[in-house]
Every structure is written in structure tokens, then in C-alpha cells.
Amino acid sequence: MSDFEPTIIAFVCNWCTYTAADLAGTSRQAYPQNVRMIRVMCTGMVDPQYIIKALLEGADGVLVSGCHPGDCHYINGNFKARRRIKLLKEILPRFGFEPERLRLTWIGASDGIQFAETMRELVAQVKTLGPSQAKLKMVI
Ligand code: FES
Numbered sequence: 001m002s003d004f005e006p007t008i009i010a011f012v013c014n015w016c017t018y019t020a021a022d023l024a025g026t027s028r029q030a031y032p033q034n035v036r037m038i039r040v041m042c043t044g045m046v047d048p049q050y051i052i053k054a055l056l057e058g059a060d061g062v063l064v065s066g067c068h069p070g071d072c073h074y075i076n077g078n079f080k081a082r083r084r085i086k087l088l089k090e091i092l093p094r095f096g097f098e099p100e101r102l103r104l105t106w107i108g109a110s111d112g113i114q115f116a117e118t119m120r121e122l123v124a125q126v127k128t129l130g131p132s133q134a135k136l137k138m139v140i
Pocket of ligand 1: 041066071
């Protein structure tokens with residue numbers, strides 16, 4: 001399983017984490033190529049259906065990342081996201097996915113280094129979990 005390269009879908013807030021990703025790139029902070037970023041205006045608009053759909057369609061891990069609590073540009077979108085992700089982690093096993101495949105982080109616009117570190121950690125963690133069950137079923 002050592003050649004397994006996970007596919008990570010990252011829903012990132014336009015104002016914070018997307019900017020941090022941009023900063024990581026311009027600062028030449030290396031991070032794995034496994035991440036497919038989807039820019040959203042706020043983590044509060046990430047419907048749990050998007051996350052489940054991503055996992056069912058073959059993502060090995062999903063990241064939702066936005067502004068730190070208190071910094072959301074839409075006042076409380078990240079608090080809504082936090083509540084949704086907490087509940088979603090509880091029901092993910094019913095879909096056959098380990099809760100560790102889903103992560104919520106707060107990465108501010110100036111945290112390019114933290115963004116790169118988070119991506120490296122997440123990819124390493126998902127590698128230890130192995131391919132998602134949905135992906136295995138697609139191959140068969
Ligand atoms: S605007 Fe960034 S999480 Fe709401």
C-alpha cells in the first residue's frame with residue numbers, strides 16, 4: 001500500500017485558507033499535490049451533502065478550512081461549519097467512512113506555512129487509513 005496516493009478534496013474559504021494556500025505557493029512552501037481545492041466564500045456554505053458526495057465519489061479525505069473563530073467575514077459561518085462537521089463526523093461511519101477522513105481547520109490568510117504543514121499532515125494521516133471504501137468499490 002506504500003504507493004497509495006490519496007485524493008483530498010479541500011473546501012477552502014476564499015478570505016483565509018485560500019489566501020494562505022496562495023501564500024504557501026508564493027513562499028515556495030512545498031505541500032503534496034494530492035489536494036484538489038474548491039474555493040468557497042465561507043465554510044458556512046459547505047453543505048454536508050458536498051462532503052458526503054466527495055467521499056462517495058472517491059475522495060479519500062476531505063478538508064474544510066476557513067477563518068479562525070471570530071474572523072469569519074460572514075460573522076458566524078465558521079461556527080455553523082464547526083457544528084455541521086461535528087455532527088457529520090458522528091454519522092460518517094454509517095456511510096462506511098472513518099471520521100478521520102474529514103478534518104476541519106482554521107487557517108488564516110497569513111498562515112502559508114501552517115497551510116502547507118496541514119496538507120502534509122492530512123495526506124500522511126489519510127495514507128495510514130488507506131483508500132476509501134468507496135474508491136475500492138469503484139475499482140472492483
Ligand atoms: S468567511 Fe472564512 S470561514 Fe467564513
